[in-house]
Amino acid sequence: MPAWQPLLEWWFGTPGAGAPGATSATAVASQRSGLWFGKRDSQDAEARQRFGGQVEQALAGGLADWAQNADGWLALLLLLDQLPRMIHRDTPQAFAGDARAQALLAEGLAAGFERQLAPIRRVFAYLVFEHTEQLPAQDHAVARFESLLAGAAPDEQALFADYLDYAERHRQVIARFGRFPHRNAILARTSSAEELAYLQEPGSGF
Numbered sequence: 001m002p003a004w005q006p007l008l009e010w011w012f013g014t015p016g017a018g019a020p021g022a023t024s025a026t027a028v029a030s031q032r033s034g035l036w037f038g039k040r041d042s043q044d045a046e047a048r049q050r051f052g053g054q055v056e057q058a059l060a061g062g063l064a065d066w067a068q069n070a071d072g073w074l075a076l077l078l079l080l081d082q083l084p085r086m087i088h089r090d091t092p093q094a095f096a097g098d099a100r101a102q103a104l105l106a107e108g109l110a111a112g113f114e115r116q117l118a119p120i121r122r123v124f125a126y127l128v129f130e131h132t133e134q135l136p137a138q139d140h141a142v143a144r145f146e147s148l149l150a151g152a153a154p155d156e157q158a159l160f161a162d163y164l165d166y167a168e169r170h171r172q173v174i175a176r177f178g179r180f181p182h183r184n185a186i187l188a189r190t191s192s193a194e195e196l197a198y199l200q201e202p203g204s205g206f
Helices: 005-012 025-037 041-059 064-068 070-087 098-110 119-130 135-150 154-177 193-199
Strands: none
Touching: 005 025, 005 041, 005 070, 005 119, 025 119, 025 154, 041 070, 064 070, 064 098, 070 098, 070 119, 098 119, 119 135, 119 154, 135 154, 154 193
16 A cells, blocks of 8 residues: 555545545545534544654655655645644644645646546645645636636536635635735734734635
């Protein structure tokens, strides 16, 4: 078994879930969205216990050999982009893997890895774009999620429309502020009066 396989199975569910020709994206999302987008201490603790060592290796620049194929590349992106946000939630370390994830994303896209992944798995590559505080990357995120929606099966349209909506909302925030105001307190950045007002709005912290 490849070293990254347990992580992919934990993230996407049973073996093969989210793989081409396997369980539908809607079914996978209904099973795993609580893990992906929920904020639960128990889930953060499980991520830390099971994959914390690999996260720290990835943050230190290790596990580069994973990126030699599409599945390993995606797993390494998860270690750099998704899991630090769980393991190091509400600390600056939550974003420590972002720069490497962005570089790794560009390398994998150039290699054509995204075309080897089922759409529901591509979501977690494109979220690397969505997590950046750079407007061109946000533009890329919106374009990629538009493409996923355009190619979605009828029973998956609502799911991918929702992902596109989130991408558009992230882009709007970066276009308006040039950064994500909800990160300011964590990163010891001073919020402007406009940002403080925005942070009082429902959903401002995604």
